Amino acid sequence: MKTVYSPDHAAHAGHWEVARGAMVPCFEKPIRAEYVRARVEEVGLGEIVLPKVWSMETARKVHDPAYLAFLGKAWDMWAAEGNHTSALPMTWPVRGLRNDVPPECIEGLLGFYSMDAGASITAGTWKAVKASMDCALTAAEIVAGGARAAFALCRPPGHHSGPAFMGGYCFINNASVAAQWFRDQGAARVAILDVDYHHGNGTQDIFYERGDVFVANIHGDPKTEYPYFLGHADETGRGAGEGCNVNYPLPFGTAWDTWSLALDAACDRAEAFGAEVIVVSLGVDTFERDPISAFKLKTADYPKMGARIAKLGKPTLFVFEGGYAVDEIGVNAVGVLTGFEGR
Numbered sequence: 001m002k003t004v005y006s007p008d009h010a011a012h013a014g015h016w017e018v019a020r021g022a023m024v025p026c027f028e029k030p031i032r033a034e035y036v037r038a039r040v041e042e043v044g045l046g047e048i049v050l051p052k053v054w055s056m057e058t059a060r061k062v063h064d065p066a067y068l069a070f071l072g073k074a075w076d077m078w079a080a081e082g083n084h085t086s087a088l089p090m091t092w093p094v095r096g097l098r099n100d101v102p103p104e105c106i107e108g109l110l111g112f113y114s115m116d117a118g119a120s121i122t123a124g125t126w127k128a129v130k131a132s133m134d135c136a137l138t139a140a141e142i143v144a145g146g147a148r149a150a151f152a153l154c155r156p157p158g159h160h161s162g163p164a165f166m167g168g169y170c171f172i173n174n175a176s177v178a179a180q181w182f183r184d185q186g187a188a189r190v191a192i193l194d195v196d197y198h199h200g201n202g203t204q205d206i207f208y209e210r211g212d213v214f215v216a217n218i219h220g221d222p223k224t225e226y227p228y229f230l231g232h233a234d235e236t237g238r239g240a241g242e243g244c245n246v247n248y249p250l251p252f253g254t255a256w257d258t259w260s261l262a263l264d265a266a267c268d269r270a271e272a273f274g275a276e277v278i279v280v281s282l283g284v285d286t287f288e289r290d291p292i293s294a295f296k297l298k299t300a301d302y303p304k305m306g307a308r309i310a311k312l313g314k315p316t317l318f319v320f321e322g323g324y325a326v327d328e329i330g331v332n333a334v335g336v337l338t339g340f341e342g343r
């Protein structure tokens with residue numbers, strides 16, 4: 001299987017994030033992608049290629065163009081005010097506040113276009129974000145070109161970013177852009193399987209009223225886990241999208257025996273939907289030693305995850321999302337891919 005990787009990811013290196021009331025070093029850091037790339041090379045998964053440079057045309061079909069334009073200029077606006085550290089939002093338009101965008105105030109725009117303080121912007125963030133999206137589209141093109149599967153080694157991740165907001169380390173929803181690209185190439189029905197520990201609220205939001213893209217999430221129960229405000233089992237889609245969204249919220253401590261039942265159910269639903277191509281939001285923060293998560297999957301479980309997805313027998317694009325147990329991130333993420341290949 002080919003991997004699409006860009007060294008430009010390293011341009012995005014946030015300094016701090018807020019966790020349990022303290023400023024802590026960012027968990028989503030460049031070394032994550034390097035460890036995964038090293039493991040791809042170590043197992044001989046396949047060729048590692050650079051992404052092509054894509055326009056924003058497809059991204060503008062799943063994201064608000066004004067939001068994307070903001071992402072491209074946010075750092076310059078922040079720096080123009082003499083700021084040197086990461087740009088972080090501090091005020092959000094919650095209930096009772098107005099919802100019109102503050103045109104030229106970077107502090108207001110940061111809050112307007114974010115769901116949390118978990119997406120810090122630095123001088124190189126846009127370069128990395130664009131490259132990450134380019135990796136997803138390039139890998140999608142490899143699949144569309146006849147490959148059974150391809151791996152988009154995306155960093156930063158994307159599944160929390162919605163139509164017009166960033167958050168949870170995410171800026172552009174890479175998996176959603178790829179799914180839209182497959183639709184634009186003529187795939188009538190696309191399924192997105194999000195196996196990251198956290199609910200992909202952005203992906204759900206983007207396709208919630210659409211009947212052409214099925215979205216399944218297996219994740220920490222939002223009653224007690226980030227993102228808290230989406231990801232319940234009663235969220236099944238709306239209008240044309242009714243029945244095209246399914247959530248499997250699971251409790252702290254969930255291990256493979258329970259988690260795999262949700263995967264079976266999600267795969268069955270994707271099959272029943274008639275998906276012609278599968279996009280997997282591949283986060284491995286389901287791992288038992290992940291520092292910010294609370295499931296109990298073991299390294300030996302990840303090849304089983306890949307093997308189950310392979311049973312769908314559909315062209316499959318793997319898009320890298322979360323995972324913060326850096327020492328095992330490579331063996332776990334690539335384990336899904338070698339398991340998919342039946343190695």
Ligand SMILES: NCCCCCC(=O)NO
Binds near residue numbers: 118196197199292323
């Ligand atoms: N700072 C709050 C937790 C962000 C979750 C990031 C992630 O892994 N999402 O999949």
Ligand SMILES: [Zn+2]
Binds near residue numbers: 196197198283285
């Ligand atoms: Zn996650």
